[in-house]
Amino acid sequence: MIKINKKCCFLFVLLITLDVHPQSAFNWPNGAKAAVSLSYDDSLNSQLDNAIPALNHFGFKASFYLTLSSPAFTSRRLEWQAIAVAGHELGNHTIHHACRGSLAGREWVDAKNDLDNKTVDTLINEVIQANEILNKLDGENIRTFTVPCLDHLAGGKDYVEKIAQLFIGIKAKEGSVASNMKAIKVKNIAVIGPVNISGDELIAYVKNAKAQGTMVNLTFHGIGGDYLSISNEAHQQLLQYLADNKSIYWVDTFRNISKYLIEHNE
Numbered sequence: 001m002i003k004i005n006k007k008c009c010f011l012f013v014l015l016i017t018l019d020v021h022p023q024s025a026f027n028w029p030n031g032a033k034a035a036v037s038l039s040y041d042d043s044l045n046s047q048l049d050n051a052i053p054a055l056n057h058f059g060f061k062a063s064f065y066l067t068l069s070s071p072a073f074t075s076r077r078l079e080w081q082a083i084a085v086a087g088h089e090l091g092n093h094t095i096h097h098a099c100r101g102s103l104a105g106r107e108w109v110d111a112k113n114d115l116d117n118k119t120v121d122t123l124i125n126e127v128i129q130a131n132e133i134l135n136k137l138d139g140e141n142i143r144t145f146t147v148p149c150l151d152h153l154a155g156g157k158d159y160v161e162k163i164a165q166l167f168i169g170i171k172a173k174e175g176s177v178a179s180n181m182k183a184i185k186v187k188n189i190a191v192i193g194p195v196n197i198s199g200d201e202l203i204a205y206v207k208n209a210k211a212q213g214t215m216v217n218l219t220f221h222g223i224g225g226d227y228l229s230i231s232n233e234a235h236q237q238l239l240q241y242l243a244d245n246k247s248i249y250w251v252d253t254f255r256n257i258s259k260y261l262i263e264h265n266e
Ligand SMILES: [Zn+2]
Pocket: 041, 042, 093, 097, 148, 149
């Protein structure tokens, strides 16, 4: 016969009454162990030329955070529109990609486009205008944002908190794979920016997300060209690994992953 401890029984009833779950009930869709958000920033030629064909080969959907004043956007607008039709996300990365020139290593920031010299209102208007341009391309009203240079301060004041309601998800800071789902806030997502690393090192990031049961946000720039690049071979090796383990990893746009997080984790 099982002896029921009165204290234990009371706790059990209390948990049922309060609908408190001792363990997190969060699950990724279709039994996946981790989510993988592949992002490509700054609308670069090598993304259209190299990343997109590789993603399409495996049937993976990714998010492209477009800098709308970039020549690789303005001269190839129809190609960016075509990737949205194919199911990739066109994310907002502002029009002019202003960053803070006063930070260390920011000698490359143009004085005319220095976030330290701009106002919050200027940035709000720019972000709204960028959403309008993107809407004309893809017809979407639900979108995500990656903060250029991950700099939140315009003229010393936080502009990102002012535009947060315009998006369902924001890639907002540098960081690593979250150790638990409670640490994941959809409008304050931490990203890893791999530069010049191997396919094995990229795969180690996604394996870490599987081990934690959380998600990994990889933010790329050049793929086999441009700047802050990884090689085509490393990129291909990562995609091949994800394709070989489709039941383990849910690879999708940050828009779709954000929708899921809002419904199940917020
Ligand atoms: Zn950028």
